[in-house]
Amino acid sequence: MRTVIGSPVEGDDFFDRESERRRMWRRLETDSLLLLAPRRIGKTSLMRALCAEGADHGFQAVSLSFAACSDEMHCVRELAKAIAGARELDLSALQQALKGLLPDLKSLKLGPLGIELATGESPDWRDLGEALTRSLGSLDGRWLIAVDEVPVFLLHLLKQDDGLARVRGFLYWLRTLRQDHHAQVRWILAGSIGLDTVAARHGLGDTVNDLKPIPLGAFEPETAERFLQALAESYKVDMSGEVRSHIIAQLGWPVPYYLQILFGELYDRVEDGERLDSNLVDQVFDDLLKPAHKGYFDYWRQRLTEELGQPDDGHATHLLSHCARDPSGASRTTLEQALAERIAEPDSRETCLRYLLDILESDGYLVQLDDRWRFRLELLRRYWLQRVAP
Ligand SMILES: Nc1ncnc2c1ncn2[C@@H]1O[C@H](COP(=O)(O)OP(=O)(O)OP(=O)(O)O)[C@@H](O)[C@H]1O
Ligand SMILES: [Mg+2]
The missing domain is CATH 3.40.50.300 (P-loop containing nucleotide triphosphate hydrolases)
Structure with a gap:
């Protein structure tokens, strides 16, 4: 593999x-x-x-x-x-x-x-x-x-x-x-x-x-573990269970694409003689958010425009920026208030909020947990906070 x-x-x-x-x-x-x-x-x-x-x-x-x-x-x-x-x-x-x-x-x-x-x-x-x-x-x-x-x-x-x-x-x-x-x-x-x-x-x-x-969602955590293990075996890298769990926890949503990216980055560093531990994983996560790697995330932003067009793309970006401020997300009331800055009329605002949350959930941006809307991919939340949110 x-x-x-x-x-x-x-x-x-x-x-x-x-x-x-x-x-x-x-x-x-x-x-x-x-x-x-x-x-x-x-x-x-x-x-x-x-x-x-x-x-x-x-x-x-x-x-x-x-x-x-x-x-x-x-x-x-x-x-x-x-x-x-x-x-x-x-x-x-x-x-x-x-x-x-x-x-x-x-x-x-x-x-x-x-x-x-x-x-x-x-x-x-x-x-x-x-x-x-x-x-x-x-x-x-x-x-x-x-x-x-x-x-x-x-x-x-x-x-x-x-x-x-x-x-x-x-x-x-x-x-x-x-x-x-x-x-x-x-x-x-x-x-x-x-x-x-x-x-x-x-x-x-x-x-x-x-x-x-x-x-179709991300891998289950157990599948993601096996996947990382299989990659490590084929590249003859010794990756501990602790490191695998750390990667999966930090990612927040084990999408195979991001697992592949992380493994590739870690492998490059191990080849350069670095020690594969949780610290190295944290460094790789930080590095992925630098501008050199923006291609891994930019499409999430671009796609909103392609898919929704104006003005909905702007509304969606605004909502996402509110959700990005906290790893545990934002309450619906906060999101309603955020949208009120852009849509004054309450009925149209409610219809728009429902439509956008529906899309953002089905497209994998957000997930609703304990009555709060949070980013599904923690890495994307950090990207959003650093590169998109005002
Ligand atoms: N079953 C899998 N095993 C290993 N890697 C996978 C698997 N599925 C997806 N990937 C990883 O995710 C990447 C994207 O896969 P793919 O092109 O099938 O996704 P997609 O949903 O069709 O993407 P897009 O929406 O861009 O068309 C692959 O390059 C690979 O890194
Ligand atoms: Mg495809």
Whole structure:
């Protein structure tokens, strides 16, 4: 096992997530899934691990991402490319089925680059996507289609002319595909943004409510211990139980990404001859908050703007700055008062507070404990206090 920091992990570098995988396979027997989790929790890695073991569960599994898609047709093309690249696929049978469903098209080819059409031909994306999914039904076996970064695409679409209507059209179309081809095709839609909350805010909750939500969190402390132990063993580092527990306690929320970062930093120092003890762990934590490492945390701040836009991003930042002042967080009353500085009207203030706390909780910023809202990741709280809070 190697330390991997940032890119999705695969094969031997992928650790655990066993109970999540078991639960997801069980649910996939009857449902399609919505995998919602904060950024950097390990969604992409988990989806790839699921796809890699699809055959053991009777699924031909493919994964794709909508992250770079510019419009709906682009999404359908990504889907075609992923399907055409599936292992053990009878490509010519699929192509035949597809042609049969779209008889008006002069030429249609499926290959490693996806769908190739005759120049000048541009069928409606809805028809093409529907035909593609339907044609899967003519092949043997069941399919699992795992789509990453769905909310990123929807937020992109929302910014276009007529954005809300297009998002609605796209989500209803996708829902119809799920329902019409449920016998042969299951879907996992994933993303780091509270898709359910965002959909509900735009009155589109019913477009995703057939999906079974699967929350994905950090490692359990016991898993985090085993993970650190496994990394230490593969790098031949002697890491005591005390050091492992100290790392986990200081982190406050054992997200694999941050465990990887910490292990990597500690390893560099041990190689330079330093002693691996709790003191060294504290030094590494302090160092991580220096500007040189801001890339490890900045996205938490940037994402608020990408996801919420103005003025909600400013409101959310303001609330977080209040929560950051104390490791045990802030009471709801304090947060209400903080928001009153920005929103005078009580009803709109309450609606906004509820919406933002919902998002900040589901995205992994805050957690509610003993009636107080506190940062989930202690390291992020310290970053926020040093670099963001006024
Ligand atoms: N199961 C795991 N085993 C080991 N490391 C992991 C695991 N899951 C995640 N990681 C660590 O977290 C990092 C991010 O993983 P991944 O890209 O899968 O997360 P993500 O939730 O898809 O992130 P993003 O929201 O940025 O797309 C990896 O580079 C790795 O350091
Ligand atoms: Mg990802």
